[in-house]
Amino acid sequence: MRDQYQHQLDRVLDELVEMTGDVRAALSSATQALLDADASCAEAVITGDLAIDDARERIEEESFNILARQAPVAGDLRMLVASLRMVADLERMGDLSVHIAKVARLRYPARAVPTVLVPTIQQMAKTADEMITAAAEIVATHDVEAARALDVADDDMDRLRRFMFRVLLSDEWDDGVEPAVDMALIGRYYERIGDHAVSMGRRIVFLVTGHHPAAV
Amino acid sequence: MRDQYQHQLDRVLDELVEMTGDVRAALSSATQALLDADASCAEAVITGDLAIDDARERIEEESFNILARQAPVAGDLRMLVASLRMVADLERMGDLSVHIAKVARLRYPARAVPTVLVPTIQQMAKTADEMITAAAEIVATHDVEAARALDVADDDMDRLRRFMFRVLLSDEWDDGVEPAVDMALIGRYYERIGDHAVSMGRRIVFLVTGHHPAAV
Numbered sequence: 001m002r003d004q005y006q007h008q009l010d011r012v013l014d015e016l017v018e019m020t021g022d023v024r025a026a027l028s029s030a031t032q033a034l035l036d037a038d039a040s041c042a043e044a045v046i047t048g049d050l051a052i053d054d055a056r057e058r059i060e061e062e063s064f065n066i067l068a069r070q071a072p073v074a075g076d077l078r079m080l081v082a083s084l085r086m087v088a089d090l091e092r093m094g095d096l097s098v099h100i101a102k103v104a105r106l107r108y109p110a111r112a113v114p115t116v117l118v119p120t121i122q123q124m125a126k127t128a129d130e131m132i133t134a135a136a137e138i139v140a141t142h143d144v145e146a147a148r149a150l151d152v153a154d155d156d157m158d159r160l161r162r163f164m165f166r167v168l169l170s171d172e173w174d175d176g177v178e179p180a181v182d183m184a185l186i187g188r189y190y191e192r193i194g195d196h197a198v199s200m201g202r203r204i205v206f207l208v209t210g211h212h213p214a215a216v
Numbered sequence: 217m218r219d220q221y222q223h224q225l226d227r228v229l230d231e232l233v234e235m236t237g238d239v240r241a242a243l244s245s246a247t248q249a250l251l252d253a254d255a256s257c258a259e260a261v262i263t264g265d266l267a268i269d270d271a272r273e274r275i276e277e278e279s280f281n282i283l284a285r286q287a288p289v290a291g292d293l294r295m296l297v298a299s300l301r302m303v304a305d306l307e308r309m310g311d312l313s314v315h316i317a318k319v320a321r322l323r324y325p326a327r328a329v330p331t332v333l334v335p336t337i338q339q340m341a342k343t344a345d346e347m348i349t350a351a352a353e354i355v356a357t358h359d360v361e362a363a364r365a366l367d368v369a370d371d372d373m374d375r376l377r378r379f380m381f382r383v384l385l386s387d388e389w390d391d392g393v394e395p396a397v398d399m400a401l402i403g404r405y406y407e408r409i410g411d412h413a414v415s416m417g418r419r420i421v422f423l424v425t426g427h428h429p430a431a432v
Contacts, residue, residue, distance in 0.1 A: 064293075064294075064297065067283075067293060067297070068289055068290070068293055071287035071289075073284055073287075074284070077280075077283060077284055078280075081280065081283070081297075081300060084297060084300070084301075085300075085301075085304070088301070088304075165397075168393060168397060169393060169394050169397070173393060176393075177384060177385060177389060177392075177393055177396045178385050180393045180396060180397055181381075181384060181385070181396055181397060181400040184397040184400055184401055185400055185401070185404060188401060188404065
């Protein structure tokens with residue numbers, strides 16, 4: 001019985017890590033759709049989001065069943081409640097990848113990203129991907145030191161977003177209002193994906209140490 | 217014992233409804249700060265968010281203690297898990313109100329909202345407020361019919377956002393890039409506040425009926 005219970009708990013964590021891989025893939029395709037003006041890539045992200053939503057529902061139901069049948073206490077209870085939140089973070093990261101893909105689709109066959117901002121978007125996508133990867137590692141290994149890397153990446157994302165605003169609002173910006181609005185929102189989506197990764201990392205730090213890291 | 221337990225559960229719901237009032241007040245002040253270019257009002261929203269964060273922490277801790285000590289099953293367990301999520305929705309609505317207030321502060325002493333969009337922002341704020349109010353009513357009364365009003369308001373919010381984009385991207389827009397970027401992000405913040413209200417309503421519908429309404 002105890003073994004089976006432990007197996008169920010481990011399975012929830014494994015599935016969370018697996019879901020993280022799906023979210024990384026969705027974000028990577030969304031970025032490709034955006035930078036290459038690739039409409040079929042955008043469609044794949046949009047339709048593929050159903051699988052991420054299904055994974056959320058399945059992991060929720062499993063966590064819930066353990067809560068209901070095993071009435072776990074202390075650490076296991078906290079872990080299950082944290083899992084229910086992390087799965088919501090992951091679903092939201094999937095939704096944000098869909099938002100990015102939809103901007104790519106809306107502007108197709110044109111590329112939504114003006115040339116001057118291509119390196120910034122590449123950097124934002126890379127930073128967000130590193131943050132999701134770090135969050136998955138923290139979930140898998142409970143290595144709270146890795147959470148520091150998340151904070152560093154979060155600062156990078158802030159800098160990238162501020163840089164983007166400087167470009168959009170500078171006198172040299174001659175791409176007009178529409179790309180500026182697109183880029184402001186796209187920047188926000190990447191930033192929010194990073195925020196959710198930070199929030200996942202912090203939940204594990206709290207589980208392991210019993211202390212909240214500095215407020216999100 | 218049973219009475220005390222029921223009292224604890226009721227208290228969590230009461231506190232959620234009370235927190236909804238705090239969030240409504242924050243959003244109302246943020247909108248005032250934005251439309252009147254009122255810097256002290258903006259500051260009050262920004263500093264006041266700490267109280268909303270504290271409420272979240274307190275309600276989480278109470279829900280968690282009930283989970284750990286009473287090991288509730290079935291309906292009560294689902295209610296507590298739903299509460300943990302609703303409290304996260306509410307905290308996020310507070311954060312989004314802070315984002316709105318920060319745009320007001322950033323553009324002070326100028327008003328961030330161009331005259332042509334003042335009625336749209338007023339409508340968005342009114343719609344978001346109605347959605348928070350409806351969500352609180354559903355939490356307090358478990359009246360699932362009220363969730364329909366939320367869907368109607370959600371459609372209104374979509375329409376307002378599309379109208380705003382049409383204005384920003386029309387040939388008549390002569391306010392330039394900066395206000396367009398501000399308004400695109402502000403529109404997004406109001407829309408997300410509405411989304412969180414919808415998500416709260418749906419959690420209660422699921423609790424009461426056992427069925428998820430159409431996907432969020």
